[in-house]
Amino acid sequence: MRVAIEGAGLCGPGLANWAASLPILAGQQDHVPTPTHVPTSDLLPANERRRAVHTVRLALAVGAEAFAGAECDPAVTPTVFASSGGDGETIHEILSVLASPNPELSPTRFHNSVHNTPAGYWGIGTRSQAPSSSLCCHDDSFVAGLLEAAALVMAERRRVALIAYDVQYPAPLSMARSIGAPFATALVLAPAPSTAGFAHVALTLRPARGTPTTMTSPTLEALRRDTPAARSLPLLAALARRSAAELTLGYLAEMELALAVTPPSSLNVGRTAAVAK
Amino acid sequence: MNATPKSASTMPPLALSDFTVVTSLGAGRARTIAALREGRSGLAPCAFDRLPFPTYTGEIAGLDANGLDGELAAFDCRSNRLAALTLQQDGFRQSVAAARERYGAGRIGVFLGTSTSGIRQTEAAYRRRDPASGRLPPEFDYARTHNTYSLAWFVRTVLELSGPAFVVSTACAATAKVFGSAARMIAAGLCDAAVVGGADTLCATTLYGFQSLGVMADEPCRPFDAERRGLSLGEAAGFVLLERPTGRIDADTILLRGVGESSDAYHMSSPHPDGLGARLAMERALAAAGLEPAEIDYVNLHGTATLVGDAAEDRAVFDLFGAATPCSSTKGFAGHTLGASGVVEAVICALGIRHDFLPGSPHTRNVDPALRSQYVREGRRARVNRVMSNSFGFGGANCSLVLGRAA
Secondary structure, three states, rough: EEEEEEEEEEEEEEEEOOOHHHHOOOOOOOOOOOOOOOOOOOOOOOHHHHHHHHHHHHHHHHHHHHHHHOOOHHOOEEEEEEEOOOOOOHHHHHHHHOOOOOOOOOHHHHHOOOEEEEHHHHHHHHHOOEEEEEEOHHHHHHHHHHHHHHHHHHOOOOOOEEEEEOOOOOOOOOHHHOOOOEEEEEEEEEEEOOOOOOOOEEEEEEEOOOOOOOOHHHHHHHHHHHHHHHHHHHHHHHHOOOEEEEEEEEEOEEEEEEEEEHHHOOOOHHHHHHHHH | OOOOOOOOOOOEEEEEEEEEEEOOOOOOOHHHHHHHHHOOOOOOEEOOOOOOOOEEEEEOOOOOOOOOOHHHHOOHHHHHHHHHHHHHHHHHHHHHHHHHHOOOOEEEEEEEEEOOOHHHHHHHHOOOOOOOOOOOOOOOOOHHOOOOOOOHHHHHOOOOOOOOOOEEEOHHHHHHHHHHHHHHHHOOOOOOOEEEEEEEEEOOOHHHHHHOOOOOOOOOOOOOOOOOOOOOOOOOEEEEEEEEEOOOOOOOOEEEEEEEEEOOOOOOOOOOOOOHHOOOOHHHHHHHHOOOHHHOOOOOOOOOOEEEEHHHHHHHHHHOOOOOEEEOOOOHHOOEEEHHHHHHHHHHHHHHHHHHOOOOOOOOOOOOOOOEEOOOOOOEEEOEEEEEEEEEEEEHHEEEEEEEOOO
């Protein structure tokens, strides 16, 4: 499979957004892991904005940034959301209420407990009736989402947005499932070749051969290791460096996803675009 | 029917090489089609937990008593127990083993859906927190029970598969959407065959949750009835083995012809009142199958028996199909099995094709005169060649499947 990347969004500890994080990801500036600041999203109406749960705010922030960069219309673009878990606070509140003597759930909390809550709010906020999936593959949710999104690009020959996010659980779930700092990323994928793309990525799923690509910065490596959505960091770093790169992401025990990243400068974009027509 | 795609927008069909299901109607295909023919419902007064409100559920007997043990003990939770029971039905495991021989374990994907996964296990763990530290009991295994992926991890462990896998969790559309994921993964060459389906089981989260939304009936649910009072929850698992149609298929082989997906972009827990998202999903499924509405012999509705849900779906179905196409919701048989409903109803549709049967709608007494589609209240014998199955979920996630006889 081969896709183009036309837009990116990012939010994590010391990673305010994609544009501000480029020198950090490219290794030109130190990474200082200050707490993740999740901006409120103007995709939501004002009353929803205040009470939106963390996963929704994270997913909408990075999604909006990726689309702004890609200059394509979210209302007609299919989406794939990938997360290792739902909204931790919501799950904890529900489970705590259910363990109490007289359980009574809040209907809003209940509908916010579904795995596709961010996808639902994204659809409402962008007025998108395009197909949308929300999936989970524990620690490998980003790779599973990337496979689903790339396969959708190949099947439909159209742009697809991948939005991956993970937040921490509160105690006691955090003692059973430890997740690092909140992190989210979004990528707008397009059929290759694409003149609007800032990179092309060839994806090869194959039996595991070695260890997945790690990050040079110790703090970024800790983030990659501890927050499932941050397993995307080696790819994001390759995109930020804007040079050719080969890297592997682990997928389940038996497989790895090999990614060959090619920047547009090494392509004859004009010629390939002409051939595509 | 010619299985060759009519245009570039149609999807290459896939064969349902084998399929099985377990609901409160019983375990396996034979018990399921028998109950559909008899019009026998599996709904009963809820004996599950001590709920402070009356409701009916489609509970599967024996799940409490049969824990997973040995190497699988760490996966022990209600949904994985039900998945294990389901994989044993109808020789499904043997069919997957044969496919494993043909393709290799790494070439078979596992794409499943669930909305609750093993959360009942976490509910129990929260009731047994250590009073001093607040910790969950040490035997609580988050990754193998609570996490949404645990179901696919468990199933690929039991089936000894090592291809790509994930779990789709788009509420009540989950196990319909996995048919689309599998089709795309096979088309992209990431695998040659796929096990799709999934499981959802009864738990306090959904029982209290739907009660909080005010959409649970205090009687067995009556889809499309003028006096419908809401849904009844059920539990179920179903699995389908999908692969490219080859020389091994015959005229009676059932094919996945089309998948159509859409989003409502309207509300988190209410459907668009005009059924616009539902309409789009159905149109896209027909386009993928290369079929016109008149070529569909039966529509299995999402039809959960809520006032607004049934009205919105009726509007979408009537606008697209008119009053000539028979349709029914089978939720009155085994209840709304949430994330599992997509595969349960795909299997019901496949059984309808195989056994020449249009399923009816137990508990529905008087079809709402405000609803205009041709609703099938009593099941009947009929030649059924091509069917559509609708699944709509929270977050506005919609998915329609088109299944058809190979020839």
